[in-house]
């Protein structure tokens with residue numbers, strides 16, 4: 001007689017629901033997640049707070065204004081790179097499960113060939129609008145004093161689930177960007 005799989009016929013709709021609930025519990029803010037800061041583009045711009053602006057061109061004059069965050073003596077402002085204005089960024093903190101070890105990443109459609117410099121996050125699908133809107137993230141703001149690493153989203157967030165047809169979660173890949 002062939003060996004039988006003890007798990008066979010065990011995967012009922014109730015079992016799927018239980019498993020999804022268990023993963024959702026892990027994803028609660030105080031469970032296996034860390035706070036991350038999402039950065040959104042606002043489409044709004046402000047004058048560069050770091051350099052003197054040429055009133056005719058509206059661009060940077062290439063001279064430090066004496067009060068900005070990054071003093072410079074070259075002729076290009078390092079804050080706005082000569083543009084004279086910076087986009088106003090909006091930010092929001094959300095809790096995500098963060099997977100640093102590439103061997104534990106979920107398989108995504110957009111396979112990463114070189115995992116170095118990448119990190120994957122995992123969360124409930126209800127966060128999809130936020131993750132689609134955010135282009136940048138600061139991972140684990142609990143340790144922001146020690147590591148202040150910016151990541152940019154690599155491709156679109158992908159739905160996934162414990163079972164096919166039950167996409168309750170999303171997985172997102174981020175690439176280090178300074």
Ligand SMILES: [Zn+2]
Nearest residue numbers: 048051077080
């Ligand atoms: Zn500037």
